[in-house]
Amino acid sequence: MTTSTAPDVISLREITKAFPGVVANDRISLDIVSGQVHCLLGENGAGKSTLISILAGMQQPDSGTIAINGAITPINSPKAAVDHGIGVVHQHSTLVPAFTVLENLMLGETGVMLGKKKAKERLDELSELLGAQIDPHAIAADLGLGQQQQVEIAKAIWKGSRLLILDEPTSMLTPQAIEHLGESIERVKAQGLAVVFITHKLREAYAMGDCVTVLRGGRNVGHISVEQLASYDEQQAQDAILSAMFGDDINTVSDEAAAELAGATESVRETRGIDLENRPVRLELSGVSSRGHGRDVEVDDVALQVHEGEILGIAGIDGHGQGALAEVAAGQRSTSSGIVRFDGQDVTRLGVRGRQQLGLRYVTDDRLHEGTVGSMSVALNLVVKRIGQRPFWKFGQIQRKAVDAEAARLIEEYGIRTPSSATRAGTLSGGNIQKILLARELTHGARLVIVNKPTYGLDLKTVHLVREILIDFAANGGSVLLLSTDLDELVELSHRIEIISSGRIVGSVTNDGPGTAEKVGHYMTGAIEGVH
């Protein structure tokens, strides 16, 4: 802990870091002052994560300096970062699941003997500071995500910290857990630590931050100082941040859409209401359990119905069987029991290709390695689900003209930005790869599409576009099974939301008015945090 009365300042000056093909950080300068929550805002790819890994000693900047209280201090290893009191809580858990809380916290200890007693005292101290109840002997895997995060924070400031960095800490949490996290941050701040809070949601930045820095395209494009932010009312702050975040792009999407994308406001449903009772059931799973070769969570006795024209959202913490549910519905994973019906027809025994031809489509979340073959051309990737079918193959031989014509049509229709249809798909940006997937799945008689995390990791404009495409598809009579970890997205798109936990459906919420997110959060909390 620092004892000086003057606030500690960590100054980054002209930090530049380039990777092949992209400048991730371009001359970024900012000051991080103790006793303040410094919000870093920016969409995916703005350079937030790179900046953090530089601060954490995991990457070296190509140029630029980091100074602590005026003294230039190179941070050239994670150990150096820890020695300077910089602790990072990563977006995804870094706890060893099989270890106890205490063992996890002591991972970084260097002494010969384990000082368990001392460690326990330190944990008590930190529990009090965070306002959390942490059982030191609980196995990390048994903790809820909110609690795991508290342990991660304790681990980050274990050695007496100067700076606590939270990388998108709210992305996996329920609304209730986010509130709790906010309280903990307040307490940490009151102890005189500096906090860097990374988010892409504007309303969190406004609620939790003392000052805000906005990154876009690797540059620092806007800073709102402590005094400014204090003097703004919510609307002014929002406008200031929005204009920095979007720059000139603000004109391409409406103000409202921009605010919504930036998570400025509570989300509300955007899809038109439908009368479920009069709509035929398109996809029905009854008592379905899956069986895969991998180690991920399987679905267990799942029953659900998706109607014509309906968007059914599946909410849940990442890794709770969403992948299995999507694959078992798409025919990629075999069922061990239960029946899958599509338009009344039993398709349980049909494979991917059979279901694809019936109009049951699947946009996977792993768009780089599963959804596309990066080394193949955009054109081939667009017809890859129709291998061997006419008119693209005749007598087993590829008809390049037909393939190219289809590719040109889809590239045009979905606005896929590619130098040509012969370009290797892997060289395109994430947003354009997602457009390839959507184009491929939604064309040629699609009746239902399963989408898993359709906007994860995309830039805001593409996020907007993808959501529009899904809404249009449903409005024209298509059905959507939307699996997502983003509650805002689910609330915005779905007619109903079901909650999945450990491979089971644990609740269902009709999305008709405010408070849906809380209700969903309630089911998630009840199921996951283990209210026994």
Add this chain to the structure above:
Amino acid sequence: MRAEQSRGRAAVDGLVRSILPVILALIVAGLIILAMGSNPLDFFAGVWTYGITGTNWQRSLVLMAPLVIVAVGLIIAFRGQLWNLGYNGQYLLGAVVASGFGPYLFAALPAWLATIVIFLGALLVGAVWSLIPAILKARYGTNEIITSLVMSFIGVGIANLLIKGPFKDPSTPQPQTAVIPDDQLLPYIPGTAIHIGLLIAIVLAIVAQFVFTRTSFGLRMDIFGASPKAARHVGINSTWMVILLFALSSALIAFAGAVDVLGQYSYQRANWDPHYGDAVMPFVFLARLSPLAAIPLVAFYAVLATGGTLAAQQAGLNVDFLLVIVGLILIFMTITEYVGEKRRLGQSYLPPGLRRTLLRPFQGTPSPRASAQERVGEPIPPDTPVSESAPETAPATATDPAPAPEARTS
């Protein structure tokens, strides 16, 4: 226009990457010969004399027949990213089918029918022999490099046992099979001493090339090779794919053995193993797993091997020196790939850590600006869409079609 230009450049680049390692290997081999006190020019002149001049070119082409078939077999597996390293066992088992059953079959059946039966038998034995590694791989994800290699040792052992046991020619004290009479062997191409195995091999390569590049099966294979996950996503049965590719690969390699015995050797001795697969392997990769592109490279090796055997003896070198050259080609191929890849990405040729260490003594104060610029390399072309979520998803390194050479040489 631009696209054409860059395509032309890519073709030149590919050609350079295929030929440069061979040239470098020959230069270094020359230096080694020099260091051993012989004249490298004598050696290379010998390769030319005994590999090409007179009717020697026909001997080279005879050697080429099994080599090309083995190459096609390897390419089938490697395109599916299945590392079939069991080629020695597969080859010898195929050869033993011909040399062991040949004398009996030719005695009982007309020559053409016996030949077909032997070929089918060799194909079948090869395919069946691959089932164990293939099923283990498809069902349990076992590493096929190890299982196929182990199966290869067993296959070599079985072939030797058969030659010393049931198939031994009782009329000689040597452990070898009975000699198949000349008039029963594969006919020569008219006007030459080259058996028609070479034509079979070339036709096989052409058919394979067509299947790989033009048919739906070829595309499925490529998808499976590029990403088993993507293959599952588009509805390809990966279990079936592994078994099929392994069976085809192994069957063809066994077939090469049968062709070699019926075309050239007419009998088989125990403990004989030409190691064709080892020799052909680097050329298969230099040809970028294209059967047609492999033909000239294999032809080069056939000349080197045919001429080199005598030339090495004349230059006072061991015959194993040929494998040294093959090894050198592999090493230079790895280096060329690495350098070429770095150049394509516009990166520094040295690993970043090593680079920093090397540069440190020359830098009084670190001048980070300069190094930053070097590392960024070429400017980003304006029409290349910049990956929105880089660096995490920067796909540049992950998507190169050429598999990492380290994996296969181990």
